[in-house]
Amino acid sequence: MTHRFDTAAPGDRTTPRILAEAHELIGAAARAFGHDEYARTLLAHCEYRLREPLRVALAGSIKAGKSTLLNALVGQAVAPTDATECTRVVTWYRDAATPTVTAHAADGSRANVIVRRGSGAHGLTFDLNGLNWNARGPREVDHLEVGWPSAALSQTTIIDTPGTSSLSREVSLRTARLLTPADVEDDARATPLSVSGADAVVYLLRRLDAADVRFLEQIGAGAGGAGPLGVVGVVSRADEIGSGRIDALHSARDVAARFAAELERTGLCQAVIPVAGLLAFAAATLRQPEFAAFEALSTVPAEDLGVALLSADRFARADIALPVAPELRAQLADRFGLFGIRMATMLIRLGARDSSALAAELAARSGIEELRSVLEVQFGQRAGELKAHSALSTLDRILAAYPGTEADRLRPRVRARLADVHGFTELRLLGRLRTDELPLPPPVLADLYRILGGAGVAAHLRLGLPPEADPNTLRATAFAAVRTWRGRATHPLADRATATACRAAARSAEGILAELPQPSHSQRK
Structure with missing residues (x-):
């Protein structure tokens, strides 16, 4: 079976425009920096980020089941799940023609890693002993890159991270550097240019404690607000919640609902799904x-x-x-x-x-199919927007770190793009929709969630219409939505948060109208 996250929604012309603008701004910055090789190298990485698959990081406390969930999502045993040294470093899983595992040091040195296969659920091991580096002397492994032939990985690069609650502070810092670099204090490896390496995050929870909430808050505010926009929670190892009973997943759903209620009050996750990763x-x-x-x-x-x-x-x-x-x-x-x-x-x-x-x-x-569906809606259908946000945020930090050049004139445009791109606004609102406790009736909140793309970005999904709805019906419904949400935004009793959300909904409906084919002269009569 082929598993993938779709990277574009039918009829969505906004995402290519955002990506094109990001490419243009990065190219202009590269020309402005002239012969500054380091800055141009950073910009080349930034530009490549737009062209490569969406980056989704799996994060959570130690023994949360990240590697097992990764194997389930890919549908192959590509990640070691036993407590070996390789689970203590960040590991990138990418599509490749042939299986390869490469160790990378901080100075750019590389070494091939021997892969050993055994039997049972823990049959895959990466041997990090005696690595033959392409430079003199031993090196400390900074991260691993795994190339594997996989339809899932051709659409999404998955990043497996060490446990956030490891007894070793250095091990936990490796995840913090990837996802919340601006919040890593007293870390010699953190630099002014440190940025999030992921476009979106799947955060695994076995229980919801202060450490989980604190780390999720750091992800949301990471890199000065430039952290990943998409965060989905997973109640991992869900079968263990009910002690392996046949009704374990029912118990897990109750736990997921409690977690979701807690996280919704903080706006830290867009959804919380229970998954039995081992079974998947x-x-x-x-x-x-x-x-x-x-x-x-x-x-x-x-x-x-x-x-x-x-x-x-x-x-x-x-x-x-x-x-x-x-x-x-x-x-x-x-x-x-x-x-x-x-x-x-x-x-x-x-x-x-x-x-x-x-x-x-x-x-x-x-629960794996439900998770795939949520990931496709929350991440896959918005892959272009998530990547553009990551690239523009990185570009903004590069420009801030290199003042006094011709590139300074680009920064207002970059900041404007980050603030004005409506897709970014929708993602932020979806993440905080229930945080603000908007005083709207439940059916209106459901309509708001849908028009902002919470159930999918296709026009019929946003408008609550069947897939076979004709353009005239879509247009009439979108016009009505624009009027309705504008009216709610200007209601004299609407507070600021409600008015902001309703204006965003009206703009989403206007975007649908802009995407629809224009009616012919005879249809206008």
């Missing part, structure tokens, strides 16, 4: 012998199987009489977890007749 990855890589084992286990009386599944160790014991070899049982527990085993056997009893049907059912129940 196992479903994507389900093998026929595993299906046959689940089939055999489904014949065991539910009470007897329940007793065997009291713990993973008990399930794999040789003295437990089950129609599956103990070694294979241990592998099932390692790959699927107790929740996955219970779910798989239940689904087979309910009618899953082959491995592909079982894999699809397990994936649907893991």
